[in-house]
Amino acid sequence: MLPLAMATGVMGISFGVLACSLGWGVVAPMVFSVIAFSGTAQFAVVSVLGGGGGVVPAIVAAVLLNARFLPMGIAAAPFLKGGPLRRALEGQAVVDASWAMASRGGGRFDREFMIGATIPQVALWIVGTVVGVLVGGAVGNVERLGLDVIFPAFYLTLLVEELRAGGQTIAVVLIAAALSLALVPFTPPGIPVIASCAAALLGLRGRSS
Amino acid sequence: MTALWITIVVVALASAAIRAFGPILVGGRELPPSMGAVIALLVPALLTALVLTQTFGEDGRLVLDEKAIGVAVAAVALSSGAGAGCSHPRGGDHRPSQSLRLANGPEISGPRKEDLPQNAVVALARRADNGVNGGAYRTSIWSNA
Numbered sequence: 384m385l386p387l388a389m390a391t392g393v394m395g396i397s398f399g400v401l402a403c404s405l406g407w408g409v410v411a412p413m414v415f416s417v418i419a420f421s422g423t424a425q426f427a428v429v430s431v432l433g434g435g436g437g438v439v440p441a442i443v444a445a446v447l448l449n450a451r452f453l454p455m456g457i458a459a460a461p462f463l464k465g466g467p468l469r470r471a472l473e474g475q476a477v478v479d480a481s482w483a484m485a486s487r488g489g490g491r492f493d494r495e496f497m498i499g500a501t502i503p504q505v506a507l508w509i510v511g512t513v514v515g516v517l518v519g520g521a522v523g524n525v526e527r528l529g530l531d532v533i534f535p536a537f538y539l540t541l542l543v544e545e546l547r548a549g550g551q552t553i554a555v556v557l558i559a560a561a562l563s564l565a566l567v568p569f570t571p572p573g574i575p576v577i578a579s580c581a582a583a584l585l586g587l588r589g590r591s592s
Numbered sequence: 593m594t595a596l597w598i599t600i601v602v603v604a605l606a607s608a609a610i611r612a613f614g615p616i617l618v619g620g621r622e623l624p625p626s627m628g629a630v631i632a633l634l635v636p637a638l639l640t641a642l643v644l645t646q647t648f649g650e651d652g653r654l655v656l657d658e659k660a661i662g663v664a665v666a667a668v669a670l671s672s673g674a675g676a677g678c679s680h681p682r683g684g685d686h687r688p689s690q691s692l693r694l695a696n697g698p699e700i701s702g703p704r705k706e707d708l709p710q711n712a713v714v715a716l717a718r719r720a721d722n723g724v725n726g727g728a729y730r731t732s733i734w735s736n737a
């Protein structure tokens with residue numbers, strides 16, 4: 384958990400530095416991190432606006448990337464508590480790493496664990512952004528640190544755990560891999576991840592493992 | 593409002609709405625058993641896509657560069673010590689390792705014997721790591737102490 388939160392913090396610095404270099408000022412990047420807390424979507428907005436793109440392409444890119452939170456939220460929904468408003472609020476704790484770690488197998492999710500894992504990540508994301516905008520260019524290119532490999536590496540370790548279920552899980556992973564890799568060159572970012580969810584429909588055929 | 597602020601507010605609202613949609617729609621209901629199986633398989637499906645797109649996808653292209661090595665090495669480092677977090681319920685009783693050096697020869701403690709998939713990754717990572725820049729990938733050092 385700690386390496387992940389730290390990596391999130393460094394990515395936050397990276398975001399702050401990038402946003403600052405685009406002339407966003409000090410307040411806008413911080414507000415963005417506080418109200419959106421979504422690294423992928425925020426970096427997408429930076430790259431679209433920074434590349435001279437307009438408001439609509441920036442929003443579309445961010446929404447496509449975050450569309451994966453829809454199936455994730457549906458999966459975690461039965462385990463959240465309270466009325467609709469509170470559930471909607473608890474659903475905000477759905478971020479990739481926390482959601483995946485809170486999975487208890489068989490479609491069950493650990494609500495307390497998910498929320499508990501998200502809080503430090505969000506906190507460090509915001510702190511990192513603040514540091515990034517304040518120190519600005521002094522940090523240089525944070526990407527050089529190579530910490531961006533932490534996230535896929537972390538998901539890979541979780542995936543290895545999942546693969547122990549064998550049988551159907553292996554088939555789903557192979558289909559998801561084929562789908563996502565095949566779509567990367569032809570679709571906007573975000574679509575390959577969403578499309579890979581289709582692999583899970585294999586579950587409708589019943590447990591065969 | 594400037595274009596920037598419009599983008600920030602709309603993206604934040606959209607993200608919140610996307611995250612709220614499932615919880616509000618499903619509420620506290622148990623999902624039907626057939627859906628349960630699908631949801632259980634969403635985890636490996638989404639993890640696969642996240643790993644692959646973040647490792648090999650760049651600006652709408654598939655690229656194979658040193659990042660793949662970095663991901664493999666970092667995955668081994670994570671699973672052999674710090675693991676998926678010392679509090680990861682499926683990860684067993686993992687203690688955080690003292691330090692993980694991903695550059696200049698990674699200090700990677702051996703994986704547990706029963707972890708065959710991880711052994712495969714170790715082999716892959718070691719082979720790959722020796723092949724590029726004499727093992728110096730990117731400087732990435734931290735301590736869990």
